[in-house]
Amino acid sequence: MNIPLKKWSLHLLLWIAGFGLWQVLSLAYGPEILPGPIYTARGGYELLMDGTLLQYIGISSYRVLLGWTLGSLIAIPVGIVIGKVGPIRSFAEPFLNFIRFIPPIAFITLFLVWFGIGETSKIMLILYATFFIVVLNTLTGIMSVEEDKIRSARSMGASEWQIVIHVMIPATVPYIFTGIRLAMGTSFMAIIGAEMIASNEGVGYLIWNSRLFFRTDWIFIGLICLGLMGFLTDRAVGLLGRKLLSRYGVVSTNSLRR
Amino acid sequence: MRAASRQNEIHIERLDKSYAQHAAAGDLHYIIQDVNLVVKGGEFFVLLGPSGCGKSTLLSMIAGFVSKTSGQVKVGEKEVERPGQDRAVVFQQADSSLFPWLTVRENVEFGLRMKRVPAAQRKEISDQYIALVSLAGHESKYPRELSGGMKQRVQLARVLSNDPAILLMDEPFGALDAMTRRTMQRELVRIWQNTDKTIIFVTHDIQEALLLGGRIGIMSAGPSSKITDIYEVPLAYPRDLADPSFHALYNVIQSHFGE
Numbered sequence: 001m002n003i004p005l006k007k008w009s010l011h012l013l014l015w016i017a018g019f020g021l022w023q024v025l026s027l028a029y030g031p032e033i034l035p036g037p038i039y040t041a042r043g044g045y046e047l048l049m050d051g052t053l054l055q056y057i058g059i060s061s062y063r064v065l066l067g068w069t070l071g072s073l074i075a076i077p078v079g080i081v082i083g084k085v086g087p088i089r090s091f092a093e094p095f096l097n098f099i100r101f102i103p104p105i106a107f108i109t110l111f112l113v114w115f116g117i118g119e120t121s122k123i124m125l126i127l128y129a130t131f132f133i134v135v136l137n138t139l140t141g142i143m144s145v146e147e148d149k150i151r152s153a154r155s156m157g158a159s160e161w162q163i164v165i166h167v168m169i170p171a172t173v174p175y176i177f178t179g180i181r182l183a184m185g186t187s188f189m190a191i192i193g194a195e196m197i198a199s200n201e202g203v204g205y206l207i208w209n210s211r212l213f214f215r216t217d218w219i220f221i222g223l224i225c226l227g228l229m230g231f232l233t234d235r236a237v238g239l240l241g242r243k244l245l246s247r248y249g250v251v252s253t254n255s256l257r258r
Numbered sequence: 259m260r261a262a263s264r265q266n267e268i269h270i271e272r273l274d275k276s277y278a279q280h281a282a283a284g285d286l287h288y289i290i291q292d293v294n295l296v297v298k299g300g301e302f303f304v305l306l307g308p309s310g311c312g313k314s315t316l317l318s319m320i321a322g323f324v325s326k327t328s329g330q331v332k333v334g335e336k337e338v339e340r341p342g343q344d345r346a347v348v349f350q351q352a353d354s355s356l357f358p359w360l361t362v363r364e365n366v367e368f369g370l371r372m373k374r375v376p377a378a379q380r381k382e383i384s385d386q387y388i389a390l391v392s393l394a395g396h397e398s399k400y401p402r403e404l405s406g407g408m409k410q411r412v413q414l415a416r417v418l419s420n421d422p423a424i425l426l427m428d429e430p431f432g433a434l435d436a437m438t439r440r441t442m443q444r445e446l447v448r449i450w451q452n453t454d455k456t457i458i459f460v461t462h463d464i465q466e467a468l469l470l471g472g473r474i475g476i477m478s479a480g481p482s483s484k485i486t487d488i489y490e491v492p493l494a495y496p497r498d499l500a501d502p503s504f505h506a507l508y509n510v511i512q513s514h515f516g517e
Binding site: 147151152155157158159170173248 | 371420
C-alpha cells in the first residue's frame with residue numbers, strides 16, 4: 001500500500017467515524033438539540049430546493065468579496081505610504097495600534113447609524129475589517145526591505161521613485177499577500193455578525209433566523225456553508241498567489257492559521 | 259600597466275566618523291579617526307583589518323551611504339555626498355542585495371533598465387557581463403536557484419553592467435566555502451585585469467588580501483581606527499601561496515595583529 005493511498009484511507013476513516021459519532025449523539029439528544037447528519041442533509045436539501053441557500057451564499061460572498069477587494073485596494077497604497085514616509089508613520093502608528101484591537105463586529109451598530117441598514121454598511125464593515133490588517137502587513141513589509149537592496153539600487157542610479165516601484169513594492173508582495181489572505185478570514189467573521197444583527201438575507205441571517213423556527217438543522221447548514229466558503233476562498237486565494245506571485249517568493253502553504 | 263586616470267582616483271583626507279556617546283556630555287565616540295588615503299585609478303586596493311574596525315564604515319562613506327563627520331572624501335575632483343553610478347558596491351550578503359523576484363538577467367539589467375536603456379542594448383550588455391562572470395546558461399534562473407558563489411557572480415555582473423569606474427567590495431567572499439572562495443578570488447583578479455576598474459576590497463583575511471591586492475592598507479582595531487600602514491605587494495598574478503616572498507609578506511602583516 002503506497003503512502004498517499006494510506007493517507008486517503010485514513011482520512012476517509014476519520015470522516016466516517018466523525019459522521020458516525022455525530023449520528024449517535026443526535027440519536028441520544030434528539031434532533032431539536034443536535035440534528036444528525038441525515039436530518040441535517042434533509043434540511044439542507046429543503047433550503048437548496050426553495051433557492052434560499054444558494055441565494056444567501058451568493059449574497060454573503062458578494063458582500064465579502066466586494067468589501068475585501070475595495071479594502072485591499074485602498075489599504076495597499078496607504079500601507080506603502082505609511083511605511084515609506086517616516087513623519088506619516090510616526091503620526092499613524094499609535095493610531096493604527098489602537099484601532100487594530102477593536103474587532104470589526106464592535107462597529108456594527110455604529111456603521112448602521114452612519115451608512116444605513118442597506119448594503120453600504122455591510123460592505124463598509126468588511127472594508128474596515130480588511131483595511132487595517134492589510135495596511136499593517138504592507139507597512140511591515142515596506143519597513144523590512146533590506147537596506148542592502150535599497151543601497152544597491154541607489155548606487156545603480158535608481159531614483160527614489162524607482163526604488164519604491166522597482167525594489168520596495170516587489171519586496172513587499174509576500175507581506176501584502178499574507179495580509180489580504182488573513183483579511184479574508186476576518187471578513188467572514190465580520191459579515192456573519194453583521195447579517196445576524198441587521199440583514200434580511202445572507203448566511204448569517206439564516207443562522208440567526210432559524211432559531212425562530214427551532215430549525216437547528218438549518219443552523220448546521222449555515223455553519224457548514226461558512227466553513228466551506230472560507231475554505232474554498234482561502235484555497236482559491238492561495239492558488240492564485242502561488243500561480244501569479246511565485247517569483248516574489250509567495251510560498252505555497254495549504255492553510256494559513258491565525 | 260594601465261594609464262592612471264584622475265576620474266577614478268580616490269582621495270581621503272583627515273576623515274572622521276563619530277557619534278555622540280552621551281549626547282549631553284559631548285563625549286564623542288570615534289569609529290574611524292584621521293584616515294588618510296590615496297587610491298590611484300585602476301588600482302586593486304585591499305583594506306585589511308580585524309572585525310569591527312570600521313573598514314566597512316569607511317567603504318560605506320566612499321560609497322556615499324554614510325555621511326562623514328569631518329574631513330574629505332573625493333572621487334576624481336568631486337566630493338562624495340551621495341551614492342553615485344561611478345561607485346558600485348558589492349555587498350557581503352548576496353541574498354540581501356540581489357532582487358530575488360528578478361532572474362539573473364533581469365538582475366544584471368536592473369541599472370540599465372532604471373536608465374531606460376533600450377531592451378536590445380540591455381541584452382547585449384548583460385550578455386557580455388554574464389559571460390564575463392561565467393554565468394552563461396543561467397540567465398533565466400532566479401537567485402534562490404543559485405549557489406553562494408554564483409550569487410556573488412551575479413552581484414558582480416550586475417554592478418559591472420553599469421560600467422562604474424570604482425568597485426567597492428565589502429567582504430564579498432566572506433560567506434563562501436574555502437574552495438569557492440579561491441575560485442572567486444582568481445576570477446575577480448581576471449575580471450579586474452580585463453576591465454579598467456579601481457577596486458577597494460575590504461577583508462579581514464590576510465591570505466585573501468595578499469592574493470588580491472596591489473597594495474594593502476592595514477586598519478587598526480577600533481574604536482578610533484585608522485590606516486596605520488600600507489604595503490605594496492610586488493608579486494605577479496596569479497599569486498602562488500607557496501612562494502617564499504608571499505609567505506614572508508604574510509608574516510610581516512600578521513605581526514600587526516598580534517600572535
